[in-house]
Each structure stands twice: as structure tokens, then as C-alpha cells.
Amino acid sequence: MMISFGALVRKDLLLxxxxxxxxxxxxxxxxxxxxxxxxxxxxxxxxxETSRMKVLFTDQDDSAISRGLFSQLAxxxxxxxxxxxxxxxxxxxxxxxxxxxxxxxxQFGVDAGRAFFAGEKKPEIGLLYDPSHSMExxxxxxxxxGAVMQVVSKEVFxxxxxxxxxxxxxxxxxxxxxxxxxxxxxxxxxxTSVERWNEQQDRAHASGQDTAAxxxxxxxxxxxxxxxxxxxxxxxxxxHSFGGMGIQFILFMxxxxxxxxxxxxxxGLWQRLRAAPLSSTVLLGSRAVSAAMxxxxxxxxxxGFARVVFGVRIQGSFVGFLGxxxxxxxxxxxxxxxxxxxxxxxxxxxxxxxxxxxxxxMLGGAWVPTFVFPPWLQKSTVxxxxxxxxxxxDAMTWRGLGLSAAxxxxxxxxxxxxxxxxxxxTRFRWEAEA
Amino acid sequence: MLEVKxxxxxxxxxxxxxxxxxxxxxxxxxxxxxxxxxxxxxxVSIIAGLLRPDSGEVLIEDxxxxxxxxxxxxxIGLVPQDLALYDELxxxxxxxxxxxxxxxxxxxxxRSIGEALDLVGLADRAKHKVATFSGGMKRRLNLAAALxxxxxxxLLDEPTVGVDPQSRHAIFENLETLKSRGKTLIYTTHYMExxxxxxxxxxxxxxxxxxxxxxxxxxxxxxxxTNVLAIxxxxxxxxxxxxxxxxxxxxxxxxxxxxxxxxxPQSFCGSARRPAMAHGAGHNYQHVASERPDLETVFLTLTGxxxxxx
Numbered sequence: 103m104m105i106s107f108g109a110l111v112r113k114d115l116l117l118x119x120x121x122x123x124x125x126x127x128x129x130x131x132x133x134x135x136x137x138x139x140x141x142x143x144x145x146x147x148x149x150x151e152t153s154r155m156k157v158l159f160t161d162q163d164d165s166a167i168s169r170g171l172f173s174q175l176a177x178x179x180x181x182x183x184x185x186x187x188x189x190x191x192x193x194x195x196x197x198x199x200x201x202x203x204x205x206x207x208x209q210f211g212v213d214a215g216r217a218f219f220a221g222e223k224k225p226e227i228g229l230l231y232d233p234s235h236s237m238e239x240x241x242x243x244x245x246x247x248g249a250v251m252q253v254v255s256k257e258v259f260x261x262x263x264x265x266x267x268x269x270x271x272x273x274x275x276x277x278x279x280x281x282x283x284x285x286x287x288x289x290x291x292x293x294t295s296v297e298r299w300n301e302q303q304d305r306a307h308a309s310g311q312d313t314a315a316x317x318x319x320x321x322x323x324x325x326x327x328x329x330x331x332x333x334x335x336x337x338x339x340x341x342h343s344f345g346g347m348g349i350q351f352i353l354f355m356x357x358x359x360x361x362x363x364x365x366x367x368x369x370g371l372w373q374r375l376r377a378a379p380l381s382s383t384v385l386l387g388s389r390a391v392s393a394a395m396x397x398x399x400x401x402x403x404x405x406g407f408a409r410v411v412f413g414v415r416i417q418g419s420f421v422g423f424l425g426x427x428x429x430x431x432x433x434x435x436x437x438x439x440x441x442x443x444x445x446x447x448x449x450x451x452x453x454x455x456x457x458x459x460x461x462x463x464m465l466g467g468a469w470v471p472t473f474v475f476p477p478w479l480q481k482s483t484v485x486x487x488x489x490x491x492x493x494x495x496d497a498m499t500w501r502g503l504g505l506s507a508a509x510x511x512x513x514x515x516x517x518x519x520x521x522x523x524x525x526x527x528t529r530f531r532w533e534a535e536a
Numbered sequence: 537m538l539e540v541k542x543x544x545x546x547x548x549x550x551x552x553x554x555x556x557x558x559x560x561x562x563x564x565x566x567x568x569x570x571x572x573x574x575x576x577x578x579x580v581s582i583i584a585g586l587l588r589p590d591s592g593e594v595l596i597e598d599x600x601x602x603x604x605x606x607x608x609x610x611x612i613g614l615v616p617q618d619l620a621l622y623d624e625l626x627x628x629x630x631x632x633x634x635x636x637x638x639x640x641x642x643x644x645x646x647r648s649i650g651e652a653l654d655l656v657g658l659a660d661r662a663k664h665k666v667a668t669f670s671g672g673m674k675r676r677l678n679l680a681a682a683l684x685x686x687x688x689x690x691l692l693d694e695p696t697v698g699v700d701p702q703s704r705h706a707i708f709e710n711l712e713t714l715k716s717r718g719k720t721l722i723y724t725t726h727y728m729e730x731x732x733x734x735x736x737x738x739x740x741x742x743x744x745x746x747x748x749x750x751x752x753x754x755x756x757x758x759x760x761x762t763n764v765l766a767i768x769x770x771x772x773x774x775x776x777x778x779x780x781x782x783x784x785x786x787x788x789x790x791x792x793x794x795x796x797x798x799x800x801p802q803s804f805c806g807s808a809r810r811p812a813m814a815h816g817a818g819h820n821y822q823h824v825a826s827e828r829p830d831l832e833t834v835f836l837t838l839t840g841x842x843x844x845x846x
Contacts, residue, residue, distance in 0.1 A: 105636050105639045105640070105641070106636055106637050106638075106639055108636070109632075109633050109636030109637065110637075112633075113622070113625075113629075113633045116624075116625060116629065117622060117624055117625070120624040120625065121624065369618055369620070370616035370617065370618030370619055370620035370678075371618075371620045371621070371622070373581070373584070373586055373614060373616040373618075373620060374614060374616060374620040374634065374681065374682075375637070376584075376585070376586045376604070377584045377585060377586060377609065377612065377613075377614040378609065378634075378637035378638060379604070379605050379606060379607055379609040379610060379638070380604065380605065380637060381604055381605050382604060532604075533586065533587050533588065
């Protein structure tokens, strides 16, 4: 039995490698796709250039505050801010050439300064945005809020225009009938203190001391640290993308195994195989082993390429990585056999199985990481076997987790292997086509 | 010794094989003759263990064939109707693979492959890919692949389909050699000339049933006619055989390749009424000759239809 089993496996491998062009193309396509997606999703630890959001700035005020606001926004590393007329900005956003446009209305500086203390007649900043970039809108709003607070407070506390506004506000307090006496007293004290602060700054400036203009600033700074396998190891987007593309194309290989088996059943070769004293387990088992070996070969070539070219490393358990590759390869082989067992006509089988494969790839996070999925989808996709393969590969590569993190994915994928394999053996139509 | 007892196999309401019996001993060649869809391939598939019969059994050396892994299957070599070869592999790799399916060790496989390639005359092409072979060469290799484990019984399902006359002749020589070595040949075909040349005994199957099982000589004796008149017509178009069949002396009539063949009693052959018969059908004739009836005529007589029409 061992001779025949070995011969069946060897024959499948010979057939696979006999078409060298197909093998090369079969490896090149996932490499190209993996490289592309890896570049899009961060590349090698943020070394690749991050795309900055294009924002247009329409300044209808042309005040010190609005000009300061432009400078503040332009200095932000996440934004690519350019001045623009209103109609041009509106057209650019509509055409998708800019993510958003910020419109600073006339009198913004004056109104913002007044509203800063009195809270009355708040000026409105127009924010035109592309609805297909709603995720980025929140980011623009956040950056804009911080910038407005810093620029307006700086101008109010230290700028020439702000000083005038403080004086004006002091004179208006007395005539304000809606404000309580106690409140008037507190606000008068505050504005008087601001005046005294400004006078002190002027004296210091006259004596040659450094008096950089100050206002409200963000009371904190952030220190960003990507938590990966180690302190010196950066996230590598190619680890995820090569895993994802490997999974996708290996599943397609599994699909091909199933379709070829369906074709084989209609051929003289199947009659010759069935005429030999071979059990169904040997016939299907050998096909599963050869498919698993080919799948493992594809994974190793892909990760080998990613290691050499993009510096992808197995930061976690190498044994765990091998286990996940082996479990996924076996699961793919069983998936192919199940396709052959359930398939009736070739055309229908191809259609259904391509759909099933694409769903598994998509929901498993092979195209885009599952964290961009809504929460309910993140929870529900744990029933998809490719999700476990992806999580397992991520854990063993850039997350750098140990063997224990590989055990659950391996167990789940072996469970699916048993399920698919059982369906294949029980539903496979052994009799030759008459 | 191969014995098939009362095989029956249906696909839904379609009865493919309906009570087929046959026996074949060492060195004997049995032809299964019938039109497409008659049940020949289904019968062979059941004998090879590819299909389970609804009832009946297959005995090889008096032992029933049971299950996929039954060692008795080693006594059978199958030459399927469709070419059963991997085009992408060399002839040698193909044969090595098929030898391994029967657990032949390396030394024995090497010897068997050499013998099989010598027999079919492909030893010099052993390392060439099958994709580069002609149709006839592929057919010969298809035969060689069934011989590697030295089976006693060879099941040949239309092994000459689509080959040129030269390759067909080569395959026939191979089969005659195997027969002379004591192999049992079960040969399905709808070419009566192949069955006439190769088979000691012929089983005619139609609609899944055996309608005749005898030697070629015995089959001839079953016929109500003993001779055939071949009348070469000047213009065979429009000839209606019904007019001839209405005559009392005519047992069968068909037009094939521009020649009217009629089955007649022996006494009729020397009669001066022969030309009148053609004239009676309203056609001029060029040549009239007496022929021995062939299997086509036998089939026609037994079933009322032509082998190739079915």
C-alpha cells in the first residue's frame, strides 16, 4: 500500500511541477498582490510614505487668526493643506480631488475672540467633505479644533487684536444686563489680569528678554509606540499581506484540486485508478497529501520572498508557524476534496466554489485586516476557517507571539479539515461515470 | 477463468445490463459486439470492479470479486476506451506510476515496463512525453499500461477507437501475441471485422441483453440465410429496401457504400433471377457477387438494425 500511496503523491507533484510556466505564474501573482497590499497597509514599519489628507483652506476673513490657523494646519504632518477659493474648493471636494475644505468666514477673527470669553455669537467654520471619506472627516475635525483653540487663545491673550478685544470686553461687561454681578466681577478680574500680563510681557520685551507669544496649548503630547514582537521590531505590513495573499491563492489551488478531481472522474484515468486494488482512502488521502504539500510549498516560497525582499520575519514561534502552515495546507486539501465530492456539473461547481472561496478570503481578513470590520462582523467571522489562519500567521510573524498562540488556530483548522474530509469521503461518488 | 453470472445494472429507469452471462478461459478471446449504448462498457466496468452490479456476480478463478481492495483485481488489466495516460509525463513515468498502483517493487516494475514497451514497440520513446505521441502510439501505450502487473484477464474496451489502420494492425498483433501467451481477452467493439479477426467467441449485446453467444461459425449457422448477394448499383439513391423485403426469397436487405446486400437462400445464388431482383427494385446494376454473410449481417438479422445506425 505504501508503494501505491507514494506513487500517487509523487505523480501529483510531478504533474504540478511539469508545467513550470504555470508554477511560476502561480507564485508570481500572489507575490505581486502581496507586495501591493503590503505597501498600501503600511509597508515596512512605516518606512513607506504615508498618504496625507488633501485639505483646501478658504480664507474669507484674512485676519491674523485665520492666517495663523492656516499656518497651524499646514504644519500638521497628517494634512496637505492648500489655500483655495470657495467655488474651486467645493468643486475639488465634489470631484474627489480633496478630502475636505475648511471655510473661514469673514469676521471670524473678531467673532471668535469675542465668543472666547462671552460665548456669544459663535462664528461658524464651514467644513465641506467628501462623503466617501467620512472616516477621515473625524480626524480633520479633531485637528481643526485643536488648531482653532491654540490660534485664537494665542491671539486673544497676546496679540494686538486680542488686546483691543480685552479692552472692549472690559467696557462691555459693565453694560451687560444679562450677566450676574458676581460673574461680572470674576470676568473683570480675569480680563484685568490678562491686561497686566500683557503689560508685563511688554516690559520684558523692552528689556530684551525672550517673550514668545503664548496662548492656550494642548496640555499634553503623545509618545507613539507600536507594540510588536519587541522593542526594536517594527510592524511590517508585508507580513499580513503575504499571509493573506498566500491564503487566497492556496484556496484557489484547493479549488483547482477539486475541479480536476471532478474532471478525472469522467476520464479513462479514473477507470484505471479504480481498477487497481486501491481503497478510496488511499485515492483521496494521497490527493490530500499532495495538495497539502503543494500548498505548503507555495506558503514557504511566498514567505521566503517576503523575508528576503521586505524583511518579513517569523518573530514568534517558528514551530507554531510551521504548524499553522501545515494545518492550513491540510484544510485546503480537504476543502478541495469536498468540492469534488459535492460538485455535480463542472460549471456549477466552479461557480459555487469560487464564490465560497472569495467569501472565506474576504471574511477571513486576507484582503484587509479584520479590525476595519464592524464589531459584529469581527465577532461573527470566527466561524470562518481562514480567519484563524490569518490570525495565526499574524501572531507568528509580526506580533511575535509564542507557540501557545498558535495552538487554537491549529486546532480549529484541523477541526475544519476533519469536517471537510468527512464530507468528502461520505459524499464522494466512487462509481465511474457510465 | 472468468465467469460472469446474470449481471444486472440499471441507472434509474434505464436498464444498462440485463442478465448478462459469459465465460472465458485461458488463451480465449471473447468479443462483446454491439452498438453504442448496448451495455458493453457497463459490463466491462462491472467486471473491472468500477461499478457494482444491482445483482449477479463476477467470478475470477472461481472466486467472487468483492470490494475495491480485493486482491483478485490483480488478475485483471483494464484498457479503457478513453486514453488513460498523463500527457504531461513521459511514457516511462506513466508506466512506473501504473506499476506502482499494483505494489510492484522497483526491480519487477523495471522488468515489466521494459517488456511492455518492447511488446508495443515504444521502447525507444520511453523517455518522451506522451503529449508528443501520435494517436496510435498513445493507444499502444494505453495497452502497455494494462500489462505491467501481468494480469491473466485483459479487458479491452474499444482499444482501437480513432487509430489509423497501421496502428490498428500493430495493436492486433500485440493482442494476438498476448492471446498466444495464454491471456484471456475480453474485447468490446462495434467493428465486426475486429471481432471476426480476433475473437474465438462473440457475444452480441443489444439493449443490455445477450442476444447471441457463439463462435463466428456458430453465429453464421444461426442465420436463416446462407449467402449474401452484393449488387453494385449504378444509382443507389432512392432505393427502397422495403420493396425487396416484400419478396419471399429475401431475408434481409441493406444498402451500404453504394452496394445493395441481400440475404438469400443458397439455391437463389446461381439463379438467373438475380439481375431481375435489382431491376425489380427499379435500378440498373453494374456487378453482382456472392458473399459470405458477415457479423454486420448477423447483427442486422438478429436485431433488425445496423450496428452503426444504433
